[in-house]
Amino acid sequence: MPPKSIAEELASKQKAISIGEFFERNRQILGFDNPSRALLTAVKEAVDNSIDSCEEARILPEVLVEISKVTEERLKVVVEDNGPGIVRKQIANVFGRLLYGSRFHSNRQARGQQGIGISAAVLYAGLTTATPAHIVSKIEEDPAANVVDLFLDTQKNLARVVKEDVLAWDRPHGTRIELVLKARYQRGRQSPFEYLKGTAIVNPHARLVFVEPDGTRTTWERATPDLPALAKEIPPHPHGLELGELDQMLRRSSSKTLQLFLSTDLSGISRRGISDVLQKGEFTGRENPSAFSPERVERLLAALKDTPMATPSAECLSPIGPMLIKRGLKNVLGSLRPEFYSPPVSRPPKVHAGCPFIVEVGLVYGGDLPSDQPVQLLRFANRVPLLFQQGACAITQTVADMDWHRYGLEQKSGAIPVGPVVLLVHVASTKVPFTSEAKEAVAHTDDITREIELAVQTAARNMKLHLSRRTRRDQAMEKFTIIQKILPRMAQKASGIVDKPVPDLTRVITRIMDVVAVEAKGSGEDPAKPSPRTSLTLTNYTSRIRPIELFLELPLESVKEGFSAEPAPETVSQELGRVTFPLQKLTPNAKVTYTLTWPKGEEMEAEDVDIFVAGVDEAHLLGADPLPGDWDVRLPAALVEAAENAEIAAARPTPAEGDEEVDYDATEKKESFADEE
């Protein structure tokens, strides 16, 4: 027998590696590399699927997550949703096959994409505990639910169904999956709890219930009854195409001519663009796309890339939107009683590598948040919390690279700033560039980083503005305390000692205040909380008659039908959210109160009102800003996109009067100079 050649011998050993086997050996790629992380990944994949399927079916998601202990090393994970359910013959494919899914080929924003996640969890469960995944799913049309127990066969990448049954289920539709896996339960930064909390913030339309192994039950109620608009599927944008992708598209296209292909199979090309592409690539437009040579494909791609095109439509995206970001944050963080919610920032859509993306940012300040800890950064991609790889993430790097001192936070250079702040950053895209397949960190790309930076800067400026307003408000409060409480008592005591009647204090009060003060208050029990009416009281605590004009900038949604003000405004601009009032003459110690009534159902915080006063210089104005000189030509801050690099006016210094003398009560005896008993 002739000896086998080495090549032949090797050939006998060469065989395809199944996808399942590959992932079995490379668990870390999918996020199953250790027991606590495996648990989080399993929960995350199941919940992402649940919410995605609910949204597609236009159902308000209700998801129950229950984790219980089986043995010391094994946990049972149950995720149940009220989604549309899965038809019987697809259950095995959805849960028992890697790379099987409906969203991979669709060009729109979704949580899951590759169809790996949940089947990888089934695979992991089977590998670590030899227990099949138990799936119950019911579609509305069927009278009963289907029950399937299955393993994932790694060699064939197919489900191995071990049991099939039907079950009477008391809900109209939904899916329940139970997995037993080797896992460890923990709370803390990278835990199912944090993941669900984050999910609740960015999915305020979902109701989430979480039961922990010790029986603790947490419910995140829904903060809005409105489902997010369903992202539309759009054809790929030419600027994001790769050679192979274009080649495939051409081959599969049902378009008979290149001209037709360009106008229907791709998005963003105008008629003018099509003729440009044809001209640049030296095509006639009548070529049959399915018979393109590699050389032609390359020529076409070059021509496409070389032609300027409209940015891809953002209809394929589903941003959370400023109002819901605020509601989501309030819903989940409300118990910390933050003193300030920055107006959330939703940037206009931009494009990275042919894929549209949107960056959104929310910021919460103060309350019970710890002021000596780094800012809590909540990172999200396509409404999914990112819990791992914080350091490697473009979001983290962008935040750390900013100079936070100018916004009033402490920061070691290049580190996350320190302060009582929760910062939410959401990147939504049809294709978020991640650093790895486990989708834990957004990769650094100039386009996205720039947008994150702009959005965070806007939120940070709002925070800074709030802080300087707070400082001014505190100074105002201090003066009011002096004139309303301390001074009258002091006069009473001094007069009592010298046995004379209490003198009139008006002049002293005017001297101490020496400002026109604007006090904004809500009409509710707590004047600082949102309320249906807001009152602004202007008091002239100066010794001169002051001609005063009041100008307001209000949130746009508040100046619609139903808004009114008393005394009547001179002008109301619904487009700009601006209200102006006629001139008033305020004699010393006189006051005037303006009452703003918000449209029915709207509640505003006194702080939502930006107050400007003409007729009083900055040094003699308290609780408002002097009317800027460019008021007429400038857009309101809420509408200003271009204000990005504007410097925040530094907090106004206190009046310099009395500076030449030493303030006795501010001298160093107040410091702890440990020099006495």
Added chain:
Amino acid sequence: MPPKRKSPLPTKSKVPALPTSDRAILQPTLDLAQQIYDQLYKGDIPRMKLPLRTKQNIQFSSREGVWRLGNQSGIRSARKLDGALMLLRTFWLVDFIEEMARDGKHSTLRELYYISEQWEEAKFHSENESNLLVEDLEVLCERMREDFRLRPEENGASVIGDLTLTEVNRKGQKKKINCRDDVGDGGYQLPANVEKEKITFSSHGAKFVLAIECGGMVDRLAENGFDEDQNALLVHLKGQPARSTRRFLKRLNEELKLPVVVFTDGDPWSFRIFASVAYGAIKTAHISHYLATPGAEFLGVTASDIENYKLPSDTLSDRDIQALKAELTDPRFNTEEWKSEIELMLQNGKKAEQQSLAKYGLNYVTETYLPEKLTEMGVL
């Protein structure tokens, strides 16, 4: 009998007259009331002038050999909340003192802090605030807080050694006590009042006074019989010494002509303990002439002791370094000796406790360290 209703606004005509001595003591506060009233009447913002009790405003008095308040002053004004509150509190405090005077009562500083609960918006936010206001009143009236019927908590600093003194006890009886033979292991406890009407010195067999920072070291010296062997009077400072401890040291020094030697840990805070004993503390600079012992000398632990005796040491913390740097701008430490001492400590970056001498055994401090140091200083 219905409880005596305290009018919030006692007018002179309705309440019994203040004892004459108390009236005289509080006269400056009546002048202050008149001043504030006049300012209010004229429409001016109420304000008063007070000498600053800061390290920039202490001056060496060569006549008394101690550091006293300088001429700089600051303005307490109702323009600011802190100033307005302190002005108002001054009147509340005067009310309270007058009430005590009429009732023949006294209160502790801590009770004063709690009394202020009745002062509405003017109540103290911390005991530090109330203590500062009492000191302000001392400065304003040029009196001591005891004159205002206010006394500190019993501090209980102790004395061990051959000193016989006569104390007038609570029952008004004179009691002769020898601070070595008539007391337990804890020694003789100093009362808050150490003035002549309370304590007189009868006799003693001491050659010098050793003022010691830590209780553990006092116990060590007592157990080793250091007081008897070396004829030393041991006084426990208990960290920053209370006024009564400092006053007692001054009386021992002035009346019995005993040299006072201060023995502390070797760290920046101990330097300040010594300064308040020998030079006068900043916060009580207005009464330094009454509390400070100009002749007191610093024994150690010095920065060079840490090196010379190879004592176990700790690294200076950031706060320690800050304190040392502050001392370099403190006029009381503005001598060649202190500057080099502070700079040496900064340079070595080390501090040590007095009890670290136990590295060489329990007897080392009494048999070697103290005799060596005291001989060097010329005390032994």
